[in-house]
Amino acid sequence: MRVLVTGSAGFIGSHVVEALEEAGYHVTGFDLRKGQDVRDAAALDRVLPGVEAVVHQAAKVGLGVDVADLPEYTSVNAYGTAVLLAAMAGHGIGRLVLASSMVVYGEGDYECPRHGRARPGPRAVTDLAQGRFEPRCPRCGSSVAPVTIGEDAPADPRNAYATTKLAQEHLAANWARETGGTAVALRYHNVYGPRMPRDTPYSGVAAIFRSALEAGRAPRVFEDGRQRRDFVHVRDVARANVAALSGGAPGSLATYNIASGEPHTVGEMAAALASERGGPDPVLTGEYRLGDVRHIVASPGRAAGELGFRARTTFAEGMKEFAEAPLA
Ligand code: UD1
Numbered sequence: 001m002r003v004l005v006t007g008s009a010g011f012i013g014s015h016v017v018e019a020l021e022e023a024g025y026h027v028t029g030f031d032l033r034k035g036q037d038v039r040d041a042a043a044l045d046r047v048l049p050g051v052e053a054v055v056h057q058a059a060k061v062g063l064g065v066d067v068a069d070l071p072e073y074t075s076v077n078a079y080g081t082a083v084l085l086a087a088m089a090g091h092g093i094g095r096l097v098l099a100s101s102m103v104v105y106g107e108g109d110y111e112c113p114r115h116g117r118a119r120p121g122p123r124a125v126t127d128l129a130q131g132r133f134e135p136r137c138p139r140c141g142s143s144v145a146p147v148t149i150g151e152d153a154p155a156d157p158r159n160a161y162a163t164t165k166l167a168q169e170h171l172a173a174n175w176a177r178e179t180g181g182t183a184v185a186l187r188y189h190n191v192y193g194p195r196m197p198r199d200t201p202y203s204g205v206a207a208i209f210r211s212a213l214e215a216g217r218a219p220r221v222f223e224d225g226r227q228r229r230d231f232v233h234v235r236d237v238a239r240a241n242v243a244a245l246s247g248g249a250p251g252s253l254a255t256y257n258i259a260s261g262e263p264h265t266v267g268e269m270a271a272a273l274a275s276e277r278g279g280p281d282p283v284l285t286g287e288y289r290l291g292d293v294r295h296i297v298a299s300p301g302r303a304a305g306e307l308g309f310r311a312r313t314t315f316a317e318g319m320k321e322f323a324e325a326p327l328a
Contacts, residue, residue, distance in 0.1 A: 002026040003245065004051045006084065007058030009033040011195050011328060012099065012188070012237055016055055019238035025245075032058065038080040044087040053095035054088055055241055056081065056168075062161060062202025070160045077164035078171070085175040093181075096172055097244040100185040102149075102230075102257065104166045106156030108296040110144035112137035118144050119156065128288045133223045135294050146228060146295035151187070151255045151302055159291055173253035184248040184307075186240055189259040189298055193234030193318065194325035206231060209270050209282075210322060218280040222287045225267025228295040230259040233313035243307040257298035260311040260318075269319065276323030 003020055007013035008029030020027050028047055030036045036043050038058050060076040081098075088096065112118045120135035127133075137144050157163040172183040192206035199211035209219035240258045248254040264272075270282035303309040 001052045002028060002050050004028045004030055004047060004054045006030045006038050006054065006056045007099075010057060011197055012191060012234055013057035014195060015193070015234045015238035016057060016241045019235070019242050020055070023242045030058070038084050039075065041083050041087055044084060045090075048087055048091040048093065051091070051093055053097070053245055054084065054093060055097045055245070056084060057099045059099065059165075060161070062200070062204075073160040073164045077161075078167040081168045081171050085171055088181070089175065089179050094179065094250070095245065096175070096181060096183045097241055098168055098172050098183065098185045100169055100187045100255070101162070101165045102187050102189045102259075102296055102298060103159070103162035104155045104157055104169065104187065105149055105153055105296060106158045106162070107135060107293045109147050109149040109153055110135065110137075111147050112140065112142060112144045114142060115139045119154070120144065122158070122290070123294065125290065128290070131224070131286060133227070133288070133294060146297060148297050148299040149257070150299050151257060158293075169253060169255065176251055176253050180251050182248040182250050183253040184244040185253055185255045186237075186244055186258045187255060187298075188237055189230035189232050189257065189296070191234050191237050192231055192322055194321070195328045196234070196322075198327045205229075205266055206269065206322070207327070209273050210327065213273055213277045213280070213323070214327070216280065219270040219274060219282040220287070221267050221270050221282050221284050222289065222292070224286070225270070225282075225284050226265050227292070228263045228265050228297050229269075230261070230263045230297050231269060231315060231318070232258060232260045232311055233318040236260065236311040236313055239312075240303065240307070240309045243309040247307045254306070256303040256307060256309075257300055258303060258309070259298035259300045260313070260315065261300040262315050263297040264315055272315070272319040273323050276320050
């Protein structure tokens, strides 16, 4: 089967290409770095004949620095996906795997001792400034405990990137209903691994810490370092894309958390990388960023049950490799 991979020269896309080829698929790569833009219908028309499925990784990533980024995120991610889906329909292509993100959830899921499941809104500046980092129950203000989030939790996108990732999911669902196509959205958690792009204003924390260590600087851990994430290895994410090509159902969009199922704190991640590289040790700064969510940990159960996908790389093995692996 011939598969078009958009964003094929990028961090995750390049690993997806390798995993697909290993699984016996014929891959056509499509990437801005080769002058190919998903917003360009004519460029898509040149590569889509003969393609049976599209794995859409091309996107403007990161969280966005400020509102000046809104048009570009919307153009590349939302409009670009719309152009791609229209082109797929024109060529009778009935299968899509979409790179989505856990950022569509906003804050994670919590349990309040009095009110049960709770999804707190953004944390108050007064709390953050006083070092109270844990969110509270939106109904009674008491402490809440983080629990794993499932795919059916309501979305709460809080920035340009999250909003456009959710828009991509909605557009894919619309395409699937209209055409009878099969769409699968993979909500990646914090992906890391070889060829991760270096530190930029748009980078995630793993790339920032790894770049700092390479430059001989200490990783700067914000808040109290106990915020939890699920760091999932890029080769596992690539395998999830291969599995997703056989998943889903015609006429609908299926969504899956793609996570390791082994959450860790940001402080633990900094410590693991620093210790593998022999220092410098992380610094706990107590700083905070208003847009950050506190904990976001996923249930990988649906992907395991329906796609047969389970991450294989443990946190210890993955961080050991990532500490020395080349960055892009
Ligand atoms: C990240 C990505 C997001 C992606 C998601 C899932 C960015 C900016 N965020 O979201 O695009 O969809 O993973 O893969 O690319 N922190 C520090 N020190 C630093 C930087 C950050 O301690 O120097 C902390 C932050 O305060 C936060 C945590 O690390 O608590 C994670 O930050 P970050 O990786 O930026 O954002 P995510 O919300 O995890």
